[in-house]
Amino acid sequence: MSSPCDLAPSNIHAIAPYQPGKPITELAREMGLAPESIIKLASNENPLGVSPKAYEAMQDALQDIARYPDGNSFALRDCVCRKFAVNPGQLVFGNGSNDILELAARAFLAPGTEAVYSQHAFAVYALVTQATGAQGVVVPARDFGHDLPAMLAAITDKTRVVFIANPNNPTGTLLGKAELRDFLSKVPSSVLVVLDEAYDEYLSAEYKSEAIGWLAEFDNLLISRTLSKAYGLAGLRVGFGLASTAIADLMNRVRQPFNVNSVAQAAAVAALEDEAFVERSRALNQAGMVQITRGLEQLGLSYIPSYGNFVSFKVSEAGAVYQKLLQNGVIVRPVAAYEMPDYLRVSIGLFEENARFLQVLGEILNKG
Numbered sequence: 001m002s003s004p005c006d007l008a009p010s011n012i013h014a015i016a017p018y019q020p021g022k023p024i025t026e027l028a029r030e031m032g033l034a035p036e037s038i039i040k041l042a043s044n045e046n047p048l049g050v051s052p053k054a055y056e057a058m059q060d061a062l063q064d065i066a067r068y069p070d071g072n073s074f075a076l077r078d079c080v081c082r083k084f085a086v087n088p089g090q091l092v093f094g095n096g097s098n099d100i101l102e103l104a105a106r107a108f109l110a111p112g113t114e115a116v117y118s119q120h121a122f123a124v125y126a127l128v129t130q131a132t133g134a135q136g137v138v139v140p141a142r143d144f145g146h147d148l149p150a151m152l153a154a155i156t157d158k159t160r161v162v163f164i165a166n167p168n169n170p171t172g173t174l175l176g177k178a179e180l181r182d183f184l185s186k187v188p189s190s191v192l193v194v195l196d197e198a199y200d201e202y203l204s205a206e207y208k209s210e211a212i213g214w215l216a217e218f219d220n221l222l223i224s225r226t227l228s229k230a231y232g233l234a235g236l237r238v239g240f241g242l243a244s245t246a247i248a249d250l251m252n253r254v255r256q257p258f259n260v261n262s263v264a265q266a267a268a269v270a271a272l273e274d275e276a277f278v279e280r281s282r283a284l285n286q287a288g289m290v291q292i293t294r295g296l297e298q299l300g301l302s303y304i305p306s307y308g309n310f311v312s313f314k315v316s317e318a319g320a321v322y323q324k325l326l327q328n329g330v331i332v333r334p335v336a337a338y339e340m341p342d343y344l345r346v347s348i349g350l351f352e353e354n355a356r357f358l359q360v361l362g363e364i365l366n367k368g
């Protein structure tokens, strides 16, 4: 007897499921630990939580939860247009920015076409590519970062999409603006470049992306932003894409009509307007990054300098160290699936969380 699974397309069978950070509740069940005693530094979440203004907006929005959301995200669209000086037609909203990545893949990829992305790049690029039946072309990284000349050389007449994460997760590497702009000017205009800027809010002024300003020049550019990181709304799922109206239009055709829920829309508006909260988050991250990288140095560990709210460090027997950290109630992220078996990624937390991570890690390493 055959099953529907036998007949599912081979590209679906070939997908390696995404491995999320372990939830606090799951570790609490597995280890019999109190949830309050666990610290999670595994999913690049905002340790400050969410803006109180966004929280209030969510409470208000709950009153109308029996109604369908606005399928066009009117208020949120208006807010993003004002904040980033773009036209309403240039925007696509998503159930998290992962949704934006998937909409791009669904709108532009099909069997027989190719998508180019870097080794060690965010895992979702491979997932959304494979789901369409297109071929993923992985370009070897250079010093853990994107090798743009090699990515350019990997573009063929089958290439429809190039994915770039800037900064990249899990390596934290950042491409220079001139380099990136030069790349865009050389990519054929028929190839969509998806620039995933999930961590842009964490960059200091000198490094902040100017790509939104490049949209006028490059009709084949899609910029992806998220409310999951510095804006502290990971659980609510909101992201958006900025592109030419033609690209946004195609993506909107494959979008589910109500993909961004009403509570998320309301919270996103309040979060985008609370610039002081984002600035506090950025400043906390900057201090925490210094704290953690100094601590790693003191433990004799090397790390990949990171521009995000996380850092990947090298440690022998990373899998065993990950398990021992778990036993001590500290959740970090293994990155073996990113071809980085000797590394673990830790998200920057509150001062006390960072201190506890370093202390527990030190104890594990000294016991050998």
Ligand SMILES: *Cc1c(COP(=O)(O)O)cnc(C)c1O
Pocket: 044, 095, 096, 097, 098, 099, 122, 165, 168, 169, 196, 198, 225, 226, 227, 228, 229, 234, 237, 238, 239
């Ligand atoms: C965390 C992350 C995202 C955000 O995903 P959401 O679906 O918006 O939560 C996107 N891209 C990269 C590279 C990330 O690390």
